[in-house]
Amino acid sequence: MQAVIDASYLIEAIERSDDAFFDRVLEMSAPSLLPYEVGNVLLWKEKKGTLTETLKASVQILLGSIAIEACQWSDVYGLAQKHHLTFYDASYLRLAMDKQAMLATYDKALVTAASVERVPLLQGLC
Numbered sequence: 001m002q003a004v005i006d007a008s009y010l011i012e013a014i015e016r017s018d019d020a021f022f023d024r025v026l027e028m029s030a031p032s033l034l035p036y037e038v039g040n041v042l043l044w045k046e047k048k049g050t051l052t053e054t055l056k057a058s059v060q061i062l063l064g065s066i067a068i069e070a071c072q073w074s075d076v077y078g079l080a081q082k083h084h085l086t087f088y089d090a091s092y093l094r095l096a097m098d099k100q101a102m103l104a105t106y107d108k109a110l111v112t113a114a115s116v117e118r119v120p121l122l123q124g125l126c
Helices: 007-015 019-024 034-048 053-063 073-083 087-099 108-116
Strands: 002-005 027-031 067-069 102-104
Touching (some): 034 053, 073 087, 087 102
Parallel strands (some): 002 027, 002 102
């Protein structure tokens, strides 16, 4: 199974130690911004005092197993306009569309846009 994974989903799967998620997804990919978004989440958690060394180590390991890919800029821009998404979120959706992959996200606007574009969603942890 192929899935395009965003930062919200990746962090949640790691925090819940959801090995079943990682077992069922054979190929994970993401746009090049994923490591930066995940890094921001870790910095935010550190500032709040909720960052664990286990989470930090797991993120570093998993980021190495995710294929980082690019999308056509104009296609991403068009999706962002059409669905009133951030350019960042639209890049996850565009990549899932290009790869004909499932989208793994908890972002509500992105879930809505994916359903309009008929991009299947990976069933979540919540």
